Amino acid sequence: MLNSEKILFALNDMDDAWLERGRARLGYRTEGERSRLTKRRVLTFALAAALVLALGASAYAVKTAVASPEAAQKVALQEIEVWKEMGLIMPDISFEGDPNAIMEIEEKKGSDYWYGRLFNHSYDVRWYLGPVDWGDQTPTELVQRKYGCNLRVDTLTGKITQAWIDARPEEGAEPVGSVTLGGDPDQPETAEKRTLFFYDNFDDIFPADMTVDRFLTLLAGYWGFSGYRLADTVDETYEEAPWSPVVADSLLKDMPRGNTDNYYLTVFFDGDQEGAPMYLQLTQFPGYVQLNFGTGHGVG
Amino acid sequence: MDDKTIVDLYWARSEKAIEETERKFGSYCRTISRNILADAEDAEECVNDTWMKAWNSMPTNRPSRLAPYLGKLTRWLSLSRLRENNSLRRGGGELPLVLDELAETLDSGFDTEREVENRELNLALRRLLDGLDKDERDVFLCRYWYVASIKEIAVKFGFSESKVKTMLHRTRKKMLAQLKGEGLC
Numbered sequence: 001m002l003n004s005e006k007i008l009f010a011l012n013d014m015d016d017a018w019l020e021r022g023r024a025r026l027g028y029r030t031e032g033e034r035s036r037l038t039k040r041r042v043l044t045f046a047l048a049a050a051l052v053l054a055l056g057a058s059a060y061a062v063k064t065a066v067a068s069p070e071a072a073q074k075v076a077l078q079e080i081e082v083w084k085e086m087g088l089i090m091p092d093i094s095f096e097g098d099p100n101a102i103m104e105i106e107e108k109k110g111s112d113y114w115y116g117r118l119f120n121h122s123y124d125v126r127w128y129l130g131p132v133d134w135g136d137q138t139p140t141e142l143v144q145r146k147y148g149c150n151l152r153v154d155t156l157t158g159k160i161t162q163a164w165i166d167a168r169p170e171e172g173a174e175p176v177g178s179v180t181l182g183g184d185p186d187q188p189e190t191a192e193k194r195t196l197f198f199y200d201n202f203d204d205i206f207p208a209d210m211t212v213d214r215f216l217t218l219l220a221g222y223w224g225f226s227g228y229r230l231a232d233t234v235d236e237t238y239e240e241a242p243w244s245p246v247v248a249d250s251l252l253k254d255m256p257r258g259n260t261d262n263y264y265l266t267v268f269f270d271g272d273q274e275g276a277p278m279y280l281q282l283t284q285f286p287g288y289v290q291l292n293f294g295t296g297h298g299v300g
Numbered sequence: 301m302d303d304k305t306i307v308d309l310y311w312a313r314s315e316k317a318i319e320e321t322e323r324k325f326g327s328y329c330r331t332i333s334r335n336i337l338a339d340a341e342d343a344e345e346c347v348n349d350t351w352m353k354a355w356n357s358m359p360t361n362r363p364s365r366l367a368p369y370l371g372k373l374t375r376w377l378s379l380s381r382l383r384e385n386n387s388l389r390r391g392g393g394e395l396p397l398v399l400d401e402l403a404e405t406l407d408s409g410f411d412t413e414r415e416v417e418n419r420e421l422n423l424a425l426r427r428l429l430d431g432l433d434k435d436e437r438d439v440f441l442c443r444y445w446y447v448a449s450i451k452e453i454a455v456k457f458g459f460s461e462s463k464v465k466t467m468l469h470r471t472r473k474k475m476l477a478q479l480k481g482e483g484l485c
Contacts (some may be wrong), residue, residue, distance in 0.1 A: 003402075003403065004399045004403040007425070008379060008398070009376075009418060010418050010421035011422070012372055012376050012422075012427055012445075013372060014426065014429065014441065014445060016369075018429060018437060019367075019368040019445065021365060021441075022445060022446055023371070023446070024441050025442065026442055026452070026456050028331050028332075029328065030328050031324040031325070113415060114313070179337075207308060207434065209434060214458055214459075221458060229396050252440075287479075
């Protein structure tokens with residue numbers, strides 16, 4: 001037997017977990033997984049047809065993929081599973097129990113401040129993180145979760161168009177920074193003086209080796225766009241800076257953090273609403289970290 | 301039906317096990333076999349052979365996940381079929397290209413006189429893959445285990461084709477170094 005053939009045969013008995021990862025990334029689905037996907041595609045196709053009908057004859061009402069808060073909750077969780085399968089977010093992410101809130105958001109044309117973006121009719125499904133080291137602002141009666149989120153589910157397509165995903169660090173995790181409120185940091189803690197800690201556990205939300213480019217390429221594929229153009233934006237200027245390949249190739253976790261210099265990345269997806277940007281941002285809050293992306297940001 | 305229930309059906313010697321396996325994993329196993337054989341009819345036969353092997357191996361095996369278990373059977377049967385016909389390097393599919401890529405790296409460094417056991421080589425490859433980062437390992441397995449085309453991998457991973465080729469090239473170099481380091485070539 002030739003050497004290369006030996007390698008091919010010797011590779012056969014590899015670790016099951018590695019093979020399952022490879023299978024997921026290639027999208028080689030088993031029947032149960034396929035039928036879930038097919039249902040989603042059939043739904044999307046039906047909705048597209050309904051939309052065409054509605055555009056052609058406005059007297060017809062447009063049917064929606066997500067017609068109730070309960071459906072929005074179900075679809076939000078399905079889409080989270082799709083993101084895990086894509087490798088966009090970590091497989092451990094889950095939101096336990098019922099959502100804390102599901103809010104219906106009417107279709108609205110944004111002002112110039114929003115670059116005139118059309119915000120589709122959607123549901124905002126929220127699982128709160130629960131009490132964190134955040135002063136007295138968080139209601140203590142809430143269930144404490146490892147992960148929290150706001151997921152904006154578009155009722156026409158059934159896709160999540162905006163997401164905020166929160167993760168608290170593991171117990172005993174080493175803080176990477178702190179801020180002292182109500183007193184001198186060098187003096188002992190008092191009832192008025194509190195020290196809040198910041199953490200860096202973004203790898204609870206997305207893989208540590210995720211690059212900005214890969215994240216946005218996967219997102220573009222998920223939303224059905226053909227590509228993206230990146231412009232980094234600093235809050236103070238609101239101006240678009242030149243696209244930087246250095247940023248695109250950087251690890252997502254290395255991106256400058258919000259709440260330190262209000263930094264985020266502005267993204268234009270090819271085929272999205274012309275001139276209306278989306279954004280990508282990492283934020284460190286006391287006691288948890290947050291990834292958010294999509295539309296709806298105050299600047300882009 | 302979940303994997304555990306299907307395995308229970310095999311252990312109960314119920315023919316429904318094969319029916320459920322075909323329904324749940326038929327398409328997946330056909331994809332693996334077609335990637336290797338590039339022939340739908342041959343792939344169909346290999347998949348049927350896979351069900352037979354599964355029937356004969358459960359009991360005694362009780363796999364916790366059937367997709368990798370059946371995938372390994374299908375892949376092995378498909379490769380063996382080509383080897384028996386001495387046609388591993390022929391055909392219009394991806395396999396000849398995959399073999400060429402491996403040969404390009406390995407033939408320069410391999411001692412062709414040395415007979416290396418499959419198990420020994422398998423353990424060395426496991427150690428190699430264990431040391432790779434996830435993207436490298438995923439791309440390597442998608443190419444050399446699933447025999448997916450460079451283009452398919454690039455599209456599914458959101459990478460450019462040249463990036464996939466570069467990653468594979470680097471991993472093959474690491475593989476050669478690993479095998480040399482372990483005295484296997």
